[in-house]
Amino acid sequence: MRNSNPDLRVIRTKESIRLALVELINEKGFDALTVKDITTSARINRGTFYAHYQDKFDLMAKCEEEIMLDLSRLTKQNYPSVIAALEIDSQTLTPFIFTVSLFEYLHLQSGFMKAVLGPRGDLSFQTRLKKFMWETLHGNNPNAFVKEENLLVPGQYLAAYMGTAIIGVIQQWLESGGKESPQEMARILTTISVNGPFFAAGLKK
Amino acid sequence: MRNSNPDLRVIRTKESIRLALVELINEKGFDALTVKDITTSARINRGTFYAHYQDKFDLMAKCEEEIMLDLSRLTKQNYPSVIAALEIDSQTLTPFIFTVSLFEYLHLQSGFMKAVLGPRGDLSFQTRLKKFMWETLHGNNPNAFVKEENLLVPGQYLAAYMGTAIIGVIQQWLESGGKESPQEMARILTTISVNGPFFAAGLKK
DNA sequence: TGTAATAAACAACAGGTTGTTCATTATCAT
DNA sequence: ATGATAATGAACAACCTGTTGTTTATTACA
Numbered sequence: 001m002r003n004s005n006p007d008l009r010v011i012r013t014k015e016s017i018r019l020a021l022v023e024l025i026n027e028k029g030f031d032a033l034t035v036k037d038i039t040t041s042a043r044i045n046r047g048t049f050y051a052h053y054q055d056k057f058d059l060m061a062k063c064e065e066e067i068m069l070d071l072s073r074l075t076k077q078n079y080p081s082v083i084a085a086l087e088i089d090s091q092t093l094t095p096f097i098f099t100v101s102l103f104e105y106l107h108l109q110s111g112f113m114k115a116v117l118g119p120r121g122d123l124s125f126q127t128r129l130k131k132f133m134w135e136t137l138h139g140n141n142p143n144a145f146v147k148e149e150n151l152l153v154p155g156q157y158l159a160a161y162m163g164t165a166i167i168g169v170i171q172q173w174l175e176s177g178g179k180e181s182p183q184e185m186a187r188i189l190t191t192i193s194v195n196g197p198f199f200a201a202g203l204k205k
Numbered sequence: 206m207r208n209s210n211p212d213l214r215v216i217r218t219k220e221s222i223r224l225a226l227v228e229l230i231n232e233k234g235f236d237a238l239t240v241k242d243i244t245t246s247a248r249i250n251r252g253t254f255y256a257h258y259q260d261k262f263d264l265m266a267k268c269e270e271e272i273m274l275d276l277s278r279l280t281k282q283n284y285p286s287v288i289a290a291l292e293i294d295s296q297t298l299t300p301f302i303f304t305v306s307l308f309e310y311l312h313l314q315s316g317f318m319k320a321v322l323g324p325r326g327d328l329s330f331q332t333r334l335k336k337f338m339w340e341t342l343h344g345n346n347p348n349a350f351v352k353e354e355n356l357l358v359p360g361q362y363l364a365a366y367m368g369t370a371i372i373g374v375i376q377q378w379l380e381s382g383g384k385e386s387p388q389e390m391a392r393i394l395t396t397i398s399v400n401g402p403f404f405a406a407g408l409k410k
Numbered sequence: 411t412g413t414a415a416t417a418a419a420c421a422a423c424a425g426g427t428t429g430t431t432c433a434t435t436a437t438c439a440t
Numbered sequence: 441a442t443g444a445t446a447a448t449g450a451a452c453a454a455c456c457t458g459t460t461g462t463t464t465a466t467t468a469c470a
Binding site for chain 2: 031092119120121123124126127130147149150151152153154156157158159160161162163164165166167168169171172173176180185188189191192193194195196197198199200201202
């Protein structure tokens with residue numbers, strides 16, 4: 001069995017590969033880095049890399065897979081700790097709470113997330129994350145935030161709007177050092193989304 | 206002189222190179238395509254390519270440069286033709302009109318835009334476009350839409366939010382075939398931005 | 411019209427990366 | 441301690457890259 005026999009060497013090797021990946025993405029970008037770069041930085045033989053991954057894309061895919069799995073677990077949690085001291089109505093409560101825990105998780109994974117979501121990151125992951133955001137807040141799940149009725153605009157464009165907007169804010173947060181707390185980021189996002197960007201910009205409506 | 210002597214061969218060669226580029230981006234993505242792919246598809250010698258461009262990045266940069274130049278020209282235009290029949294107040298008029306002509310231009314360049322903004326496109330261009338959007342609507346120019354005062358949220362996050370959101374809508378529009386008219390897309394974007402995504406989703410506030 | 415200059419197009423080459431294999435060595439689990 | 445397994449170093453064919461020197465076609469001018 002695979003799980004019953006966790007070889008320490010394998011764990012160490014994979015660990016150093018992933019550290020090297022993050023380092024190199026920040027340094028020269030995912031596109032530009034080579035497998036040789038990774039193995040040199042990770043101080044392992046190039047053949048060893050190919051023993052674990054098909055190529056750099058396979059490595060990236062497997063890293064991203066773990067992130068997506070964590071994120072989907074996030075949506076199924078309850079967060080009683082953050083419910084207190086909220087000054088927003090119940091309709092915005094669910095997305096607010098989700099956003100708090102989302103940013104908490106992003107902070108935890110900030111090394112990898114900053115790399116893949118940064119200007120030298122992986123576009124396909126951003127596309128995937130965008131889709132995930134939409135499905136979480138507006139998809140076909142019973143807790144869906146947006147129902148496909150009474151929409152003022154076509155649902156696909158509203159989806160694209162919100163999905164990309166939140167990722168843009170996340171990118172900005174990661175790039176600028178992640179100084180604001182998850183609660184503060186959730187407040188910012190909720191404020192803009194509830195009142196609209198124009199209003200949040202100080203314009204009267 | 207260069208402009209006084211436009212060699213027809215050069216024009217033909219560059220034309221086929223760019224067509225091949227768009228085709229290959231859609232086919233296998235910008236990251237994966239090679240100079241050889243381009244020249245094979247364009248039916249020219251690989252050496253000919255290097256006579257015009259340093260590498261595929263240089264080619265991309267020059268294509269994108271033209272787009273950005275066109276876009277910056279757009280911001281300096283007046284659009285009397287679309288001013289009629291508007292049912293929005295003056296504060297949203299300027300961005301609305303800009304958005305209309307923006308989508309008109311995107312439709313014109315849909316082949317290239319769909320490729321670079323698509324899931325296999327060029328991330329650096331998207332970053333650049335995002336920044337352009339922000340500066341156009343909210344930057345330091347005298348016609349700036351958003352002033353750095355009375356903001357309900359930090360300006361950097363509002364910038365990231367709106368900049369990425371509009372690009373997300375553009376991507377969705379291009380991917381889904383660009384069926385809506387530029388006026389309709391401007392209406393959609395203005396509706397969401399003025400009232401907020403939550404309201405546009407049919408939720409009461 | 412004929413000749414020289416110009417510039418595109420080309421084939422061939424050296425350098426580097428990729429993905430694979432194999433014998434050897436080091437490390438792990440029990 | 442020992443059998444099993446992972447990592448290593450080296451070698452390889454295949455591929456892509458960017459440059460070289462050369463040929464061809466167009467343009468300018470006498």
